Amino acid sequence: MTPMAEASVTTSLTISSKNYSSWALRGWLLCKMAGLDFEERIMPSDDPSTRAELLLLSPSFLVPCLDHDGVTVWDTLAIAEYLNEIRPEAGLLPADRAARAHCRAISGEMHSGFSNLRSALPMNLKAHYPGFKIWAGAQGDIDRITTVWRDCLARYAGPYLFGTLTMADxxxxxxxxxxxxxxxxxxxxxxAYSERILSLPAMREWIMAAQAEPEEIEELDVEF
Structure with a gap:
């Protein structure tokens, strides 16, 4: 696509709460990593599908949703694959075939797994709980995630999971x-890896916006 043609493409990303929605963050960060120029569209917190997603009640998340050049893509992994097709230079998937398969595998594992972690440690960027008690089920998920991280960082020599930033990050x-x-x-x-991710300019931008977000979802403002 030529620069002139690309400039005429209408692109938007529909997301929900920046404070609470891990899926919205993933889709948004993928678009940033791909260098995509897009308009943010925020679903209101009183939208039923938004509340279902944030309360972990929805079996199928319809946000984030990317609209690009007449194509509508939801589901975070589908968005990642689509962005890799239209912006291969961004390197969202590794160039090496074996590393590419590995990247897809651990991305898919996060996409479909770790339910104990999701329910016990819901995303809440405004909160901080020093000394938080982690129960055994969630600890198993944490142990698996850190094993994945250590393996990737050692195998691909960092500083990110596959050397450079990819969909896995x-x-x-x-x-x-x-x-x-x-x-x-x-x-x-x-x-060190966690801090490296949190220090990315796009992540700092998201976190600042999340902290400025109004408190509108009472069910999620709970004590742990």
Whole structure:
């Protein structure tokens, strides 16, 4: 696509709460990593599908939703694959075939798994719980995630999971915010990786916007 043609493409990303929605963060971060120029559209907190997503009641998330050049894509992994097709130069998937398969595998694992972590440590960027008590089910998920991180960082020599930023980093980015919110203790390589992700300019932008977000969803403003 030529620069002139690309400039004429209408692109928007529909998302929900920046404070609470890990899926919205993943889709938004993928678009930023791809260098896509897009308009943000925020679903109101009283929309039933938004509330279902944020309260972990929805079996199928319809946000984030990317509209690009007449194509509508929802589901975070589908968005990642679509962005890789239209912006291959962004490197959202590794160039090496084996690494590419590995990247897809751990991204898919995050997409479909870790339900104990999601329910016990919901995303909440405004909150901080020092000394938070983590129960065994969630700890198992944490252990698996840190094993994935250590393996990737050692295998591909960092500083990100596959050397450079890929879709896998976007998929695991909300976990980094959860680890900070709930004071999860990490070993040195995982702690350094988590801080590296949280220090990305796009992540800092998202976190600042989340902290400025009004408190509108009473069910999620709970004590842990």
């Amino acid at each position: 976007a998929m695991y980015a909300p976990v980094c915010t959860r680890f900070r919110t709930y004071d999860v203790k990490l070993d040195a390589p995982c702690a």
